[in-house]
Amino acid sequence: MMNIEARKIEFVQEFFKLRSEKAISKFEKLLEKEKEQNSIDNVEPITSVELNARIDKSLQDSKNGKLTEANDLIAEIDKWN
16 A cells, blocks of 8 residues: 555656646646635634634724724725736
């Protein structure tokens, strides 16, 4: 049985032999889905203490006027493109 590193090397070697644009696109989509899932799987839950601290900070920011209105935020995001 091959270890994971040997399997990855073998996979990459076979991937380099591909000539089909369609097959490569399928692998790209599969890789992107896997990366997204790994990103979701690696999210660490926060404790209730951490959540309450975030809520307290948000309330304090609100009292101090440290807010961005939704319309202002959307306008700022539109500038990114």
